[in-house]
Each structure stands twice: as C-alpha cells, then as structure tokens.
Amino acid sequence: MxxxxxxxxxxxxxxxxxxxxxxxxxxxxxxxxxxxxxxxxxxxxxxxxxxxxxxxxxxxxxxxGGCSTSGGGSSGGTSGSGSGGYGNIMEVDTTGASGQTASQDNIWYSGVGASHQLASNDLGRLNNYKSQIFDAANAKNMDAAVIAAIISRESRAGAALAADGTGDNGNGFGLMQVDYRYHTPAGGPYSTEHIKQGTQILIDTINCVKRNHPNWDNNMTLKGGISGYNAGCGNVQTYAGMDGGTTGEDYANDVVARAQWLKGQGF
Structure with a gap:
C-alpha cells in the first residue's frame, strides 16, 4: 500500500x-x-x-487555490498578486525611513535604501514567525509583507521586546505592539492570535481612513491606514503630510518601503 x-x-x-x-x-x-x-x-x-x-x-x-504552472490564475481570492484586499503595496509611493529611524542600526543614510537595510537586518527573526504571519494574512486577506513590515518597524521582529513581550515603555504588547491603553491584547506576544489582532487593528484603521477620505484610492488608504496604525486615524489629515506626528515622522513611508523589500524575500 x-x-x-x-x-x-x-x-x-x-x-x-x-x-x-x-x-x-x-x-x-x-x-x-x-x-x-x-x-x-x-x-x-x-x-x-x-x-x-x-x-x-x-x-x-x-x-x-489558484495555483497553475501556466500563470494568469487567481491569487487565492486576493485582489492583485499577493496584495491582499486593501490595495497593492508595490504601487504605493514612499520616501523611506528618516535619519532618526535609520540611526537605530547606525545607518548613516536615510530613504528607501535605509528602510530596506533595516528590514534586511530583521529578516532572520521575521522568518521565525513566517507561519504565523501567513496564517494571519490569509485569515484577514492582508498582504503578508505589510504585516511583516509592521512587525519589523514596531518590535524589530521581537528584538526590541522585554522578556514578557512588552515594549514602548510597557504600553505595547507583542510583535505588533498592540497598545494596552486602547486594546486588550489577545494571545501570546508571538502568536498567530496576536498577529491577527494587530492586523485587524490595521484593517479597522484603513477603513477609518477610507471613511474620512472617500476620494482616496485603495493604495492611498492603505498607506494612510499604516500611518494611522502608529498615530491614529485622526492624525491622517492629508496624503502628503500623513506622517507628521508619527514616530520618527516617517512611519508609513518606512513601513511601505520595508514591505516592498520583504516582497522579494518570500513575504
């Protein structure tokens, strides 16, 4: 047999x-x-x-579903090739990381290249959580690269967390730094449940940005939602100025650039 x-x-x-x-x-x-x-x-x-x-x-x-050796098939129910249902991260404009953010790793330059290097420095740790990231991405119809990029930015893929999984002076929890002040954390700090919760918070913020800016297209609201994940939906007033008031004044631009790089690394 x-x-x-x-x-x-x-x-x-x-x-x-x-x-x-x-x-x-x-x-x-x-x-x-x-x-x-x-x-x-x-x-x-x-x-x-x-x-x-x-x-x-x-x-x-x-x-x-969707796999074919000839190409041209579906992407497992997502809109676009691996882009999830909230815009295509590869089409989002970005200026990358600020000098302040780049200095975390003693990178002397700023911009998209700095974001790529920061993500590269986190890649080994991100790969440790790849299964959880993809499980959450599939469950929430969100681009895995976007989730991975937020994890890279928020917790340096776990490297910035204390032993109990907290960060940000105790205000944030887990890989995606769910804020204790506004949410009750779900699951362990490295769990699929936690990543699903963080991803849902991102989705809720994207939808809030859509309501506030009905004339923005999906790629614009995706970037706005990423910015709002850090500073809140209400902070996203204009497209060009959305990162004003975020940590490092560069949150969405840095995360977008990291996500675009991570796309080529299996996310």
Missing part, C-alpha cells in the same frame, strides 16, 4: 518536481510547482521546479 501511495503522488507531478513536492514550509504545507503570478501571497522558493521555466517556483500556499 505504501508503494502505491508514493506512486500516486509522483504521478500527479513531473518526476523532476520531487524537490518541491517533498519539501515542507514553515506553514506546514508541501510545495507545488506553480507560476509565480498564481502563487498566493508569493510564498515560494526558487530552484525546486527544474522541469519548468524560471517563472515557475515551488509554492507553499497552493492549498488556498
């Missing part, structure tokens, strides 16, 4: 695809060779599907 099952599994894929189909990602899913445009949330690795061209990767989110 065991030999029959193995034969059946091999029969559904090209023989050379075993490197992908036998691998398991942090989310517990086996890989499936799929065109990059159809892999939900772009959760894939390269060089495991030698039977196909360069556009076919080993995708670990095919259980969400």
């Amino acid at each position: 065991m030999f029959l099952v193995i034969f059946a599994l091999v029969g559904v894929a090209t023989a050379d695809d075993w490197q992908c189909t036998t691998s398991v990602a942090a989310n517990g899913q086996h890989g499936q060779c799929a065109h990059v445009d159809t892999c939900p949330y772009h959760y894939f690795v390269s060089n495991k599907c030698p039977s196909y061209g360069n556009d076919v990767k080993c995708c670990y989110n095919c259980h969400l």
